[in-house]
Amino acid sequence: MAIRLAGIMLLAFATAVAGQTVYRWLDQEGRVHYADQSPPQDAKQVQEKRLGSPNFVETSGATYAMIRAQENFPVTLYTAPDCSAECKAARDFLGRRGVPYVEVQISSAPDAAQYRQTFGGEEIFVPAVTAGGQKQKGFESAAWTRLLDDVGYPKAPPPGATAAGSPIRPAPGGR
Incomplete structure (x- = not known):
């Protein structure tokens, strides 16, 4: 009985x-x-730290490779309001790989000008993607895979990750 009580007290203390x-x-x-205990009133640069379980390390869920790729080669997805099936396939593709991206929906003259400046030429062909300086017009899974592999994005989200890649921020009106 004494051992059981000691065990319970030890667990409660821990x-x-x-x-x-x-x-x-x-x-x-x-x-x-x-x-x-709380510091005295005249204390300077007070910092309060809450100690949690020392057995766990918190992480953002993103791998080092993903963070580096995102910093060096941010992904921008260009879409248009009338692009449905192919643009959805492009979004789904990026989501399956866990790639964060900014979506620019080309719905105004300034959006179109930005697209033309990025890709050159007069024709607007969506979906299109940029990863750093790499560019690809039209959605073709193999080409997009090659592009993302070349700039260092992981082939899949980290094990146990629940959130798929998604727009980093909403892009109302293409911005």
């Missing part, structure tokens, strides 16, 4: 410690202090 708050502050002489 749970309480995992949820502790630690304070860090500077005193008037500039010395750093750490404590589990």
